[in-house]
Amino acid sequence: MATPKSLTLSSTTFAKLSPHPYLLANLQPADPSTTPTRTNGRQPAQTRTPYINTSSLSHAHGSAVVRNGDTTVICGVRGETILTSAIPNYRAPSPADHSSSSLDEARDYDLLVPNIELATGCAPNFLPGVPPTTLAQTLSTRVYSLLHSSKLVDVSRLRIYPEQVGGEKNKEDDDEKMDEAEEEIDEYAVSEDKAVKAYWVLYIDVLFISFDGNPFDTAWTAILAALRDTKLPLAYWDADREMVLCKRSQEKAIPLNLQGLPVACTASVFTAKEKQKKGSGSYWVLVDPDRLEEGLCDETVTVVVDKLRGSTKILGISKHGGTVVGPEFMKKMVATAESRWDEIHAAIE
Amino acid sequence: MTTTTTSGPEAILSHLHSADGSATFSYAGYTIVGAVNGPIEAQRRDEIPEEAVVDVVVRPAAGVGGTRERHLEGLLQSTLRQIILVTNFPRALIQITLQVTVAPENEYVNTKVVQANTNLPILPALIQTAVLTLMSAAIPLTATLTSVVIAATTEDGSNREIVNPTAREIEKSRSLHVFAFTSHGDLILTQSEGEFTMQEWEDILACAQRQCCPSTSGDINMGDDAASGADLGTFTRSVMEAKIASDLYWK
Numbered sequence: 001m002a003t004p005k006s007l008t009l010s011s012t013t014f015a016k017l018s019p020h021p022y023l024l025a026n027l028q029p030a031d032p033s034t035t036p037t038r039t040n041g042r043q044p045a046q047t048r049t050p051y052i053n054t055s056s057l058s059h060a061h062g063s064a065v066v067r068n069g070d071t072t073v074i075c076g077v078r079g080e081t082i083l084t085s086a087i088p089n090y091r092a093p094s095p096a097d098h099s100s101s102s103l104d105e106a107r108d109y110d111l112l113v114p115n116i117e118l119a120t121g122c123a124p125n126f127l128p129g130v131p132p133t134t135l136a137q138t139l140s141t142r143v144y145s146l147l148h149s150s151k152l153v154d155v156s157r158l159r160i161y162p163e164q165v166g167g168e169k170n171k172e173d174d175d176e177k178m179d180e181a182e183e184e185i186d187e188y189a190v191s192e193d194k195a196v197k198a199y200w201v202l203y204i205d206v207l208f209i210s211f212d213g214n215p216f217d218t219a220w221t222a223i224l225a226a227l228r229d230t231k232l233p234l235a236y237w238d239a240d241r242e243m244v245l246c247k248r249s250q251e252k253a254i255p256l257n258l259q260g261l262p263v264a265c266t267a268s269v270f271t272a273k274e275k276q277k278k279g280s281g282s283y284w285v286l287v288d289p290d291r292l293e294e295g296l297c298d299e300t301v302t303v304v305v306d307k308l309r310g311s312t313k314i315l316g317i318s319k320h321g322g323t324v325v326g327p328e329f330m331k332k333m334v335a336t337a338e339s340r341w342d343e344i345h346a347a348i349e
Numbered sequence: 350m351t352t353t354t355t356s357g358p359e360a361i362l363s364h365l366h367s368a369d370g371s372a373t374f375s376y377a378g379y380t381i382v383g384a385v386n387g388p389i390e391a392q393r394r395d396e397i398p399e400e401a402v403v404d405v406v407v408r409p410a411a412g413v414g415g416t417r418e419r420h421l422e423g424l425l426q427s428t429l430r431q432i433i434l435v436t437n438f439p440r441a442l443i444q445i446t447l448q449v450t451v452a453p454e455n456e457y458v459n460t461k462v463v464q465a466n467t468n469l470p471i472l473p474a475l476i477q478t479a480v481l482t483l484m485s486a487a488i489p490l491t492a493t494l495t496s497v498v499i500a501a502t503t504e505d506g507s508n509r510e511i512v513n514p515t516a517r518e519i520e521k522s523r524s525l526h527v528f529a530f531t532s533h534g535d536l537i538l539t540q541s542e543g544e545f546t547m548q549e550w551e552d553i554l555a556c557a558q559r560q561c562c563p564s565t566s567g568d569i570n571m572g573d574d575a576a577s578g579a580d581l582g583t584f585t586r587s588v589m590e591a592k593i594a595s596d597l598y599w600k
Contacts, residue, residue, distance in 0.1 A: 321427035
């Protein structure tokens with residue numbers, strides 16, 4: 001029979017019973033000689049080191065596994081072709097459209113299809129056999145928005161044209177049938193020689209293997225690494241057979257030409273009082289929060305930066321759930337995101 | 350700084366009789382009907398012992414809600430929870446339903462129902478409707494909210510900010526920003542997408558602050574800024590005043 005020897009609790013029991021005071025006690029130690037740390041042993045502004053492994057899936061055109069602490073994500077990119085005659089309301093891009101932003105093919109024809117799945121058992125709160133959780137749906141939308149607003153994927157690499165006249169004669173041998181669609185070509189499509197006949201559609205699937213906070217940053221890093229790894233086979237439109245064919249040889253596969261390297265950085269704001277009203281009490285900014293910290297923080301900030309071309313560009317800011325973060329704070333957050341960019345850049349290269 | 354909205358904001362309060370509170374708000378091409386039920390009993394598995402659960406449901410103008418609506422609901426839920434005095438109603442539920450009835454369409458391209466281009470432009474209208482609806486239901490709040498959407502474009506090498514941009518202007522803009530401020534002047538929500546620098550963001554924030562929290566000292570700010578968009582804070586106040594005056598008319 002277990003009889004308690006004293007009224008002191010072990011730290012794990014304390015953490016389970018009252019997580020908020022537990023994290024507060026760690027950040028605000030009673031003994032001034034101990035440095036304040038988070039419950040996971042990190043400093044408030046310290047991130048977890050990301051580990052990135054690419055080309056781990058053999059059947060995807062590009063893939064990446066990203067591990068950020070105990071959050072592990074796998075991302076696979078698979079390309080499929082769609083004929084322009086199969087796209088409803090298709091509008092052939094005129095040469096003027098290629099440069100201007102009036103036509104966004106990737107968005108109009110849904111050429112990028114991201115999906116995020118939180119696997120059963122990756123964290124205790126994800127149960128089997130339920131429809132996608134609110135978190136999974138929110139993440140999908142945010143990733144979709146960022147993919148399009150950052151214009152990361154160069155659409156010109158997704159267009160498929162008719163084969164150049166005078167190409168190889170022995171194409172019968174090394175061709176691979178990719179598309180069974182045998183639609184009649186419409187009259188308008190025949191008119192121009194260099195007209196786009198088909199597009200690649202990129203299916204970007206992200207699966208969380210284990211989940212320990214900061215899902216958006218990790219999922220985005222995985223997508224970025226997988227897209228950098230993606231090589232699409234050389235595809236062309238065969239006018240005789242009226243279908244899209246691909247070259248079999250791997251040497252002719254072309255990588256996607258990614259525009260920049262946007263990196264997301266998330267921080268949560270932890271307040272000393274559980275129900276903080278403006279101006280009362282101190283707060284801590286916890287960069288790259290884990291699952292315990294995310295559950296205790298109301299306010300979250302995400303900044304997406306890209307400094308591949310020297311100066312820092314901001315590609316997205318998202319802040320909600322509180323009033324602690326003001327304009328001055330946002331400046332510091334961008335600086336934090338810049339150092340996070342260096343970290344991810346080093347891991348991805 | 351220019352704005353594209355010609356007509357001012359309009360609102361009808363407490364027009365749905367079965368809901369505890371309701372409002373219809375229309376501004377900048379959007380019309381949204383909102384209803385609040387609460388505080389009501391929360392489901393056992395959802396209830397929080399020490400505070401009220403805030404539940405937001407967003408329904409689009411066409412089709413059923415998808416991932417985009419879940420994202421908007423998440424943003425609204427975390428924002429409204431901050432202004433509702435949730436600790437006054439432990440173990441209760443406050444449910445806010447927002448039905449979009451009219452949304453502006455882009456006349457240049459075919460609009461897609463399934464996954465719309467961007468989530469941001471509708472956010473200010475949703476926030477404004479939610480606040481009016483909560484006040485109609487007499488839910489105690491710490492503050493009201495005002496919100497604005499701003500598109501930043503580059504024309505002839507100079508940056509320009511468009512308050513309440515049209516769908517076409519959003520498409521041509523470089524970046525799109527949504528800000529929400531409490532009536533105390535604190536920044537409670539910001540969402541930005543596109544490409545911009547920190548300096549540009551600060552300029553746009555200042556523009557949003559002029560829109561949402563105009564200084565009450567009167568005469569000075571009656572220049573071009575005041576004419577550029579509706580003052581939604583004053584609008585909310587005058588709508589409530591008119592409603593209270595008509596409710597007390599029988600006395």
